[in-house]
Amino acid sequence: MTPDNAARYGSFSRFLHWTMALGIGWMLVSAITHSLAKDSGLDAFMWPTHKHVGSALMVLVVVRLLWALVNTARRPASLSLAAKLGHWALYALMFAIPLIGLLRQYGSARAFSPLGLPVFPGRDESTKIQWMTDLGGALHGELGWVLLAAVLGHIAMAWWHRRSPTDNVLPRMIGSSASAR
Numbered sequence: 534m535t536p537d538n539a540a541r542y543g544s545f546s547r548f549l550h551w552t553m554a555l556g557i558g559w560m561l562v563s564a565i566t567h568s569l570a571k572d573s574g575l576d577a578f579m580w581p582t583h584k585h586v587g588s589a590l591m592v593l594v595v596v597r598l599l600w601a602l603v604n605t606a607r608r609p610a611s612l613s614l615a616a617k618l619g620h621w622a623l624y625a626l627m628f629a630i631p632l633i634g635l636l637r638q639y640g641s642a643r644a645f646s647p648l649g650l651p652v653f654p655g656r657d658e659s660t661k662i663q664w665m666t667d668l669g670g671a672l673h674g675e676l677g678w679v680l681l682a683a684v685l686g687h688i689a690m691a692w693w694h695r696r697s698p699t700d701n702v703l704p705r706m707i708g709s710s711a712s713a714r
């Protein structure tokens with residue numbers, strides 16, 4: 534396992550970045566299909582996975598946050614304050630959205646076994662926690678759309694910088710150490 538260094542992200546950071554990029558891509562496609570084509574075959578296939586994949590992403594983002602904190606001093610420096618704030622905003626959304634989804638699930642008093650693991654047992658209806666379900670209703674989907682916009686902006690910036698001799702950051706996350714600046 535190669536650690537991060539000033540020129541590039543190491544293998545575990547890349548693994549977390551690309552696995553979560555795939556997972557978040559899946560979540561956003563499932564959400565878009567669910568809001569635009571509820572009766573489609575694609576929705577019938579993807580929507581039942583939404584809570585399960587989202588719960589796995591919750592675990593991964595906690596690992597990724599801890600890993601980022603441990604590696605802060607070793608990582609490539611941000612290109613600008615805006616890039617740094619943008620990355621932290623992505624972290625904040627990646628953490629808050631599934632957490633709010635899980636709180637709503639807990640508040641609903643319904644049993645929940647993501648990926649077959651019994652995490653919340655079902656409770657009596659009278660033990661529903663209203664603020665948790667209200668928070669989910671008010672913020673979960675809305676923040677999900679903000680994440681969609683932020684991810685598109687992130688990809689656009691990484692792509693935009695790729696031809697710059699000084700600001701091409703793609704090799705930090707893709708490719709060999711020889712190509713990373």
Ligand code: HEM
Binds near residue numbers: 561
């Ligand atoms: C990174 C993880 C997640 C992302 C990006 C995400 C994104 C979204 C988005 C954008 C919507 C709105 C869809 C629409 O308007 O039709 C949505 C809905 C929903 N999500 Fe998630 N989600 C995530 C994790 C979770 C988790 C962990 C749960 C539950 C354990 C969950 C449960 C739900 C439910 C029940 C809805 C339908 C109700 C609503 O629109 O709020 N999601 N999600």
Ligand code: HEM
Binds near residue numbers: 550553610704
């Ligand atoms: C095709 C999709 C993507 C590409 C090409 C891409 C590219 C990159 C590149 C080149 C970097 C290094 C930037 C630098 O050091 O200045 C980076 C970092 C980062 N990316 Fe992405 N990215 C993609 C998808 C995503 C997604 C979906 C997310 C999550 C919402 C994400 C979150 C982050 C974060 C938080 C960082 C900071 C480093 C870290 O802590 O992992 N990326 N990305």
